[in-house]
Structures are given as C-alpha cells and as structure tokens.
Amino acid sequence: MIGGKRSxxxxxxxxxxxxxxxxxxxxxxxxxxxxxxxxxxxxxTLHVGLELARKGQLQADLWASLGRILAGFTLGSAVGVAAGxxxxxxxxxxxxxxxxxxxxxxxxxxxxxxxxxxxxxxxxGAKIALLAYTTVFIVALNTMVGVARVPxxxxxxxxxxxxxxxxxxFLVTIPATVAYMLTGMRLAMGNCFMTVVAAELVASDxxxxxxxxxxxxxxxxxxxxxxxxxxxxxxxxxxxxFRMTSTRLLWRYEGASxxxxxx
Amino acid sequence: xxxxxxxxxxxxxxxxxxxxxxxxxxWHVCTRSPRAEATCIGVLSAVAVVALWQVAxxxxxxxxxxxxxxxxxxxxxxMVWEGVLPYHVVVSLVRIAAGxxxxxxxxxxxxxxxxxxxxVLILLEPYVQFFxxxxxxxxxxxxxxxxxxxxxxxxxxxxxxxVFLVLFNTMVGVSAVAxxQIRSAQCFGASRRQxxxxxxxxGTLPYVLTGMRLAMGNSFAAVVGAEFIAAQSGLGFLIVDSGTWMATDxxxxxxxxxxxxxxxxxxxxxxxxxRWASRYxxxx
Amino acid sequence: MAYITFRGIDFRYGxxxxxxxxxxxLELRRGEFFMLVGPxxxxxxxxxxxxxxxxxxxxGEVFVDGTPVPxxxxxxxxxxxxxxxxxPWLTAxxxxxxxLRVLGVGRSERRARAGEALRLVGLRGHETKHPGQLSGGxxxxxxxxxxxxxxxxxILMDEPFGALDAQTRIILQDELAQIAVRTRQTILFIxxxxxxxxxxxxxxxxxxxxxxxxxxxxxxxxxxxxxxRGSAAFGELYEHVxxxxxxxxxxxxRREDSLx
Numbered sequence: 085m086i087g088g089k090r091s092x093x094x095x096x097x098x099x100x101x102x103x104x105x106x107x108x109x110x111x112x113x114x115x116x117x118x119x120x121x122x123x124x125x126x127x128x129t130l131h132v133g134l135e136l137a138r139k140g141q142l143q144a145d146l147w148a149s150l151g152r153i154l155a156g157f158t159l160g161s162a163v164g165v166a167a168g169x170x171x172x173x174x175x176x177x178x179x180x181x182x183x184x185x186x187x188x189x190x191x192x193x194x195x196x197x198x199x200x201x202x203x204x205x206x207x208x209g210a211k212i213a214l215l216a217y218t219t220v221f222i223v224a225l226n227t228m229v230g231v232a233r234v235p236x237x238x239x240x241x242x243x244x245x246x247x248x249x250x251x252x253x254f255l256v257t258i259p260a261t262v263a264y265m266l267t268g269m270r271l272a273m274g275n276c277f278m279t280v281v282a283a284e285l286v287a288s289d290x291x292x293x294x295x296x297x298x299x300x301x302x303x304x305x306x307x308x309x310x311x312x313x314x315x316x317x318x319x320x321x322x323x324x325x326f327r328m329t330s331t332r333l334l335w336r337y338e339g340a341s342x343x344x345x346x347x
Numbered sequence: 348x349x350x351x352x353x354x355x356x357x358x359x360x361x362x363x364x365x366x367x368x369x370x371x372x373x374w375h376v377c378t379r380s381p382r383a384e385a386t387c388i389g390v391l392s393a394v395a396v397v398a399l400w401q402v403a404x405x406x407x408x409x410x411x412x413x414x415x416x417x418x419x420x421x422x423x424x425x426m427v428w429e430g431v432l433p434y435h436v437v438v439s440l441v442r443i444a445a446g447x448x449x450x451x452x453x454x455x456x457x458x459x460x461x462x463x464x465x466x467v468l469i470l471l472e473p474y475v476q477f478f479x480x481x482x483x484x485x486x487x488x489x490x491x492x493x494x495x496x497x498x499x500x501x502x503x504x505x506x507x508x509x510v511f512l513v514l515f516n517t518m519v520g521v522s523a524v525a526x527x528q529i530r531s532a533q534c535f536g537a538s539r540r541q542x543x544x545x546x547x548x549x550g551t552l553p554y555v556l557t558g559m560r561l562a563m564g565n566s567f568a569a570v571v572g573a574e575f576i577a578a579q580s581g582l583g584f585l586i587v588d589s590g591t592w593m594a595t596d597x598x599x600x601x602x603x604x605x606x607x608x609x610x611x612x613x614x615x616x617x618x619x620x621x622r623w624a625s626r627y628x629x630x631x
Numbered sequence: 632m633a634y635i636t637f638r639g640i641d642f643r644y645g646x647x648x649x650x651x652x653x654x655x656x657l658e659l660r661r662g663e664f665f666m667l668v669g670p671x672x673x674x675x676x677x678x679x680x681x682x683x684x685x686x687x688x689x690x691g692e693v694f695v696d697g698t699p700v701p702x703x704x705x706x707x708x709x710x711x712x713x714x715x716x717x718x719p720w721l722t723a724x725x726x727x728x729x730x731l732r733v734l735g736v737g738r739s740e741r742r743a744r745a746g747e748a749l750r751l752v753g754l755r756g757h758e759t760k761h762p763g764q765l766s767g768g769x770x771x772x773x774x775x776x777x778x779x780x781x782x783x784x785x786i787l788m789d790e791p792f793g794a795l796d797a798q799t800r801i802i803l804q805d806e807l808a809q810i811a812v813r814t815r816q817t818i819l820f821i822x823x824x825x826x827x828x829x830x831x832x833x834x835x836x837x838x839x840x841x842x843x844x845x846x847x848x849x850x851x852x853x854x855x856x857x858x859x860r861g862s863a864a865f866g867e868l869y870e871h872v873x874x875x876x877x878x879x880x881x882x883x884x885r886r887e888d889s890l891x
Contacts (some may be wrong), residue, residue, distance in 0.1 A: 098469035106474075122492055179388040184396075190609030193569035194484075195602050197575065198590030202412055216536075278482035282572045285484060286587075296488050306490050312481055319480020527716035530685055533703035535730035535781065545732075549720050630763045631719040 124306045129313070132306035146314065148290040152208065153276045156215020162270055163216070164223025168268075169261070171224065172231020173253070182228075185221055193218040193279040197286055206287040211280065218279045223268040230264025231257060262337040263330070270326040277319055292318075414596035422596035423603065426627075431585070432604060439574065439581040440608075442498060443566045446505020450562065453506075454513030455555055461514070462521025463547065475514060483508040483565070483574040491577050501573045501581075508569045509562040514554065519555025521547060551629040560616050567609050582608075633658035634817060635682065635785070639691035642677055651677060653843035655691070657836060661784075664811055664818045666828040668872070669838030670880045675821045677837075679787050682819065683709050695785065697708050705730075707785040708778040714770035717762040723749065723769075725760035727776045734781075737769070748776040753806060769797040779814065788820045792859070804830055812856060825872050829865060830858055835872060840879040840886075848875055 107126050114125040124132075136142035171178040193214050204210035234257050242252045284293025292311045299307035377387035397416050404415040414422070426432035461475075483504045488499035508520065514631045524547055532546050574583025582605055589598035640655035652674045659665050669675050680686040682693055693700045695707070701758040708730075709716075717726050728743040736744075749758060752772040762770055772792050778786050792800040808831055811818060822828055828835045832852050839847045850872055854864055 099473045102470045180392050191606040194568045194572045198587045282484045316477045316481045525709045525715040531716040535733045536705040537733045627720045629719045
C-alpha cells in the first residue's frame with residue numbers, strides 16, 4: 085500500500101480530485117434529470133441545509149439524535165462492561181448468560197421497535213432503551229473475550245509477586261481488557277446510529293431520522309440528503325474519536341488501536 | 348409404611364422427601380463433570396427464563412401487552428398453519444437474496460480492484476469510508492421516492508448493506524496477503540495474472556467470506572427496518588402490523604422467527620464455507 | 632571471473648533515510664556456499680533482498696554472470712526466515728509443485744518432481760499435509776524443497792533456521808550440507824550463528840556494524856567435508872571469526888548505550 089509523507093499528500097490530493105469530480109458530475113446530472121424533485125443537486129442540498137441551520141432546526145434535530153445515542157450508549161456500555169467482566173471472570177456466569185447473548189445477537193434492536201413502542205410509548209425512554217439494547221450485547225461480548233485473552237503469563241507474573249486475587253483483577257485483568265472494551269464500544273456505536281435512525285423514522289418528531297422522514301411529507305428530497313450526509317459525518321467523527329482515544333490516550337493498553345474485533 | 352399411618356401430612360412429607368432426593372441426585376449428576384455442569388446450567392437457565400416470562404406475562408404485566416410463552420407458540424403455529432408466516436418469510440428472504448447476490452457480485456470485484464490498484468483506491472475510498480457510516484435504513488425514504496414502494500426499494504437497501512461490507516472486507520483482505528507469499532511467487536517467475544489468480548485471490552477469500560457473513564447478518568436488520576416503514580408484506584411488516592393491531596402474540600412469534608432465521612442462515616453460511624472453502628480458511 | 636558481483640552498493644530506505652549500507656563489495660564464485668554474518672541491523676537481509684531483486688540499490692550494481700540483476704527471477708530463489716511464504720491452502724506437495732505450475736509443467740511431471748524434492752528433504756509421507764499442520768522445521772524443509780524443485784542456480788537463504796530450536800537446527804544443517812554437496816548450487820546464507828557458518832560455508836563474510844556498513848573481512852573455510860563440529864580446527868576457526876564479529880557487536884552495544 086502507499087506510504088510515506090509525500091505519498092500521503094498525493095493521496096489527499098487524489099481524494100480531493102475524486103470528490104470534486106463526483107460532485108461536479110452530480111450537479112450536472114441533477115440539472116438535467118427528468119424530475120429534479122427526485123434527485124436534488126449538491127448546491128440545492130447545501131442551500132436547504134444552511135436554511136435549516138439558520139433556523140436552528142438542524143441543530144435541534146442533531147442534538148436530539150445525539151442525546152439519545154449518548155444516553156443509551158452510556159447505559160448499554162456500563163451494563164455491557166460489567167456483564168462482560170462478570171462473564172469473563174466466572175465460568176458459571178458465562179454459561180448462564182452466554183446463550184442469550186448469542187441468540188439475541190441475531191435479534192437486532194430494530195426488531196424490538198414495535199414492541200418497545202407498545203410498552204414504552206414513543207418518547208425518549210423507548211429510544212434510549214433500544215439504544216442500550218443495541219450496545220449492551222456487543223460490548224459484553226467483546227469485554228468477555230478480552231478478559232479471556234489476558235495473557236496468562238501476565239497473570240502468572242503477578243501471582244509470583246504475591247498479588248492477591250483482587251489486586252490481580254484490578255491491576256492486571258482490567259487494564260488488559262480495556263482495548264477490547266473500546267473495540268466493542270466502537271462497534272456498538274455504529275449500530276447505535278442504525279437503531280436511532282430506524283426508531284426516528286418509525287415514530288418520532290425530532291432527530292435526524294425524523295428529518296429524513298419529513299422529506300417525504302414535505303416533498304423535499306433535499307431534507308433526506310441533508311440528514312444522510314449529517315449521519316455520515318457524525319459516524320466518521322464518532323469512529324475517528326474512538327480511534328483517537330485508543331491511540332492517544334490509551335496507547336499504553338496493549339492492542340488499543342482497535343485491531344481486535346468480535347462481531 | 349402402611350397406608351393407614353401416612354395420611355395427608357405423611358403424603359406431603361413423602362413428596363418432599365422424594366423431591367429432595369431427586370434434587371440431590373440431579374445435583375450429583377450435574378457436578379460430575381464440567382460438561383455436565385454446563386449442560387445443566389444451560390437447561391436450568393432456559394427453564395428459568397421461560398418460567399419467568401410466563402409468570403411476568405400472567406401476573407405482573409397486562410397480558411395484552413406481553414404474551415405468554417404458550418400464546419406465542421400458539422400464535423406461531425397458527426400462522427404457520429395458515430400459511431401467513433411462510434409467505435412473509437419467503438417475501439423477506441427473496442428480497443434479501445436478490446440484494447445480497449447483486450451486492451456481492453459488485454462488491455468483490457470492486458474491492459479487489461481497490462486493493463490491487465492504487466488509482467482505483469484513491470478514486471473510490473472517500474465514498475467507501477463515508478457511506479460506511481450511513482445506516483442502510485436511512486436510505487429507505489429516498490429509495491421509495493426513486494423506486495416506489497415495491498420490491499426494488501428494499502432490494503436496493505439490501506444491496507447497499509451488502510456491497511459496502513463485502514467491498515471493505517475484500518479490500519482489507521487483499522492487503523492481508525503476506526508479502527513473502529507474493530515475493531516467492533515473483534521469484535518463481537509468476538506473471539501478474541498468475542499472481543492474481545493463484546496467490547491474491549485464494550489469500551483474500553477468507554476475508555470475502557467474512558464480509559459476506561457480516562452482510563447477511565446486517566441484511567436481516569435492514570430488510571426488517573425497511574418493511575416497518577414502507578411495505579405491505581415481509582416479516583418486518585408482519586411484526587409491525589401485529590403490533591398495530593395489538594396482536595402481541597403474533598408480534599412475538601414474528602420476532603422469534605426473525606431470530607431463528609438469523610441463526611439458521613449464519614449456521615448455513617458456516618456449513619457451506621466449511622464444505623466448499625475449508626482449505627482456503629486454513630491458518631498458516 | 633566471479634559469478635555474482637556486488638559493486639559499490641549503497642542503500643537507504645526512502646529518499647531521506649540514513650545510509651544503511653555503503654560501499655559494499657563482494658564477489659561470489661559459482662557453486663560456492665557463502666555465509667554472511669554480522670551484528671543485528673547491519674543490513675545483511677538488505678544485501679540479500681538486493682540480490683534477490685526485491686529492492687534496488689541506491690547506488691552501485693549487482694551482476695549475475697555478467698548481467699545486471701533485473702528483478703526477481705527464477706534463477707534466484709529465496710528461502711525466508713518466516714515460513715509465511717508458504718500457501719496455507721495448498722498441501723506441502725502442492726506448495727512444492729507451485730513453481731512448476733507457474734512454468735506450465737504438466738501435472739504428472741509436476742507431481743513426480745515435487746515428490747522427489749520432498750523426499751530429498753526428508754518429508755516423505757507428509758505430502759498431503761497443509762502448512763498449518765507442520766512444525767516449524769518441516770515448514771522450512773518445504774521451502775527448501777520448493778527451491779530445489781526448480782533447480783535454480785542460486786539460492787538465497789535469510790536466516791532460515793533462526794526460528795527453530797537448537798536440535799532441529801543441527802539436523803537441518805546436516806541435511807542442507809548433504810544437499811548442497813550434491814546439487815552444487817551457489818548459496819548465499821545469512822546467519823547470526825558462527826557455528827552454523829563454519830559448518831556449512833566455503834567462505835564467510837563478516838559485515839561491519841551499521842549504519843553505512845560494508846564487508847569487513849572474508850574468511851576462507853578450508854576444513855574438509857563432511858565436517859565435525861567439535862574438531863580442533865573448527866574451534867580455532869570459531870575463535871578467529873568470533874573475534875572479528877564481536878568487535879562489531881560491541882560497537883553496536885556501545886552505540887545503543889550511548890543513546891540511553
């Protein structure tokens with residue numbers, strides 16, 4: 085693959101050219117499209133986006149979605165990490181909980197939307213619950229794998245220094261598992277975007293999913309495009325932040341560059 | 348131990364005794380080996396959950412909102428018997444299959460091209476890295492606007508789901524081929540075509556299969572999501588429609604089917620890989 | 632006239648890197664077994680990669696039989712230290728057949744020649760195993776068999792026994808010595824192990840410590856074959872080479888110390 089500082093600059097240039105070409109093509113084609121309603125141009129999309137930002141509506145929808153994700157994700161991660169550690173530490177707990185993990189892995193949070201709507205209504209609570217569900221299993225699974233993969237010799241070394249079980253747990257096991265927890269969280273975050281959009285498409289009056297939905301109501305496809313682009317950017321930023329955290333803050337925790345995964 | 352002496356209380360205590368003895372024997376069986384223990388815990392936990400579910404749905408929660416396990420199974424059987432469930436399942440599966448096949452047929456060559464030719468990589472990478480984070484469900488509204496509420500819009504969504512995952516994994520797979528494998532082939536005088544067919548392709552196959560498996564898993568979520576919002580058929584429609592009519596037992600039955608389908612396809616995928624591609628999945 | 636010539640080789644990684652190798656000159660005779668030893672990081676592998684055609688020198692030239700080296704070709708086969716050059720989806724036999732398949736040799740002839748090569752390295756009976764099922768020593772033998780099957784005139788070995796345990800290493804050295812005597816290829820072998828060098832080589836080249844390393848001295852090994860490791864002559868030669876090499880190793884350690 086390409087490497088080196090000079091090549092990186094060239095690569096960036098290449099990206100820029102590629103993006104400009106495609107944008108230009110898009111602009112050109114959408115002008116000549118049969119129904120400009122169906123496929124708005126990039127300029128038109130930008131215009132609508134700026135309009136919404138000016139009115140403050142864009143920010144409102146953005147924060148609505150983000151707020152839900154953060155709440156649900158934090159809750160799910162906390163429970164997931166705790167469950168994962170328990171399952172990694174105790175064989176019995178693992179045997180007890182693991183089958184459900186593996187079954188519910190195949191029942192996506194999406195599938196629960198109608199049920200949760202019946203039980204909890206269409207408010208914030210319902211969405212946060214769904215997001216927590218989305219997060220908890222992946223985080224738990226990855227954390228559990230992390231605990232299992234603590235290098236045995238690291239534990240043995242600690243034992244030979246006379247460390248008590250509790251010390252080994254907090255000073256060796258947990259630090260060694262951090263990288264896996266982060267990987268699980270990064271993967272879960274991606275799924276959270278999917279869940280929140282689906283939930284907002286089905287039943288909501290705010291958020292990016294609702295923004296996309298409203299494009300049909302108002303017959304303004306630009307709204308959908310604005311929503312989609314924002315989602316893409318949010319996802320990029322979130323993923324980037326996770327990787328940054330791994331490499332910059334948590335580099336000392338082995339493997340924290342996100343190279344270990346379980347899905 | 349004559350009948351005259353036991354009476355009701357005696358009978359009660361003998362039941363307890365029998366119960367205690369049975370419990371003791373069961374405990375003995377379970378702790379005999381780690382495998383036995385694992386199975387026992389598994390059985391115990393499954394029984395406990397079902398029992399909890401039953402109790403919860405009859406005692407604690409309004410049963411109209413939360414069907415009992417028994418009613419769920421009844422609804423499931425009824426829907427199978429009526430042909431309702433098979434119909435919707437097939438509809439969803441057909442959509443998934445169509446989108447999956449097209450997505451793979453496009454994703455693999457493009458991924459290979461991106462892995463092997465830097466110009467292609469530079470051209471396409473910004474889009475792959477960006478749209479990776481846009482969930483497929485987000486596209487359902489534009490898809491309906493363009494393709495109508497018919498099959499195409501859903502197939503498009505599955506195609507979108509599949510193509511990115513397969514493409515990305517294929518691309519990663521190409522660079523994962525060990526440098527020494529390529530160098531030794533070069534030593535032997537392999538042409539570019541031979542290098543591609545006999546070294547790069549087999550080395551990339553495990554990654555392609557991973558991408559396909561992930562795509563299959565995500566496709567179920569995507570199709571269900573699409574069917575919630577804009578469909579008159581399919582498993583997702585069945586679930587959401589049942590929810591609307593408060594037929595929670597049918598809703599649960601649908602969800603159960605979805606989970607089982609996911610597991611089934613995943614197992615099928617593993618089995619197929621093991622049967623036809625096992626030699627390419629061997630570790631060095 | 633020399634068979635392989637390195638003339639004034641300079642090498643640096645990238646346009647701004649330090650000069651790893653400077654003014655490297657070496658001539659190899661046809662059919663000789665040449666060992667290259669040197670302290671870690673002195674660029675021995677780079678020298679091998681340049682001859683193999685994987686890397687181009689920053690300055691200077693490499694010639695094989697009078698012609699400059701164009702790139703990787705069938706006349707120079709490399710045996711890598713890590714057996715990751717073997718293809719895990721092919722059996723041992725199919726791995727050894729691979730170079731013949733590239734050449735377009737027919738199936739039955741391929742099978743026969745590959746089988747013969749595997750027998751030569753003592754792997755008869757393991758033809759249908761995949762690399763994942765073989766031990767480290769066996770994998771290296773498959774690499775050797777693969778190199779032999781083409782009858783290439785030049786074999787380049789980059790510390791092939793470095794990752795193996797001491798006992799396996801001795802056994803493979805014995806086998807390699809026998810094979811080399813029989814097939815008379817020109818072999819360039821890189822190692823850290825002076826004992827290994829003396830046991831196998833016709834001549835030993837000691838490199839200086841990097842950066843800007845070059846060939847320090849070439850020692851002739853005139854012990855008759857087959858060689859015995861414990862003989863007095865062996866021991867004397869060992870002391871001689873060891874002295875030359877340890878000077879360089881000490882320089883490396885001193886530099887690492889001064890960097891602390």
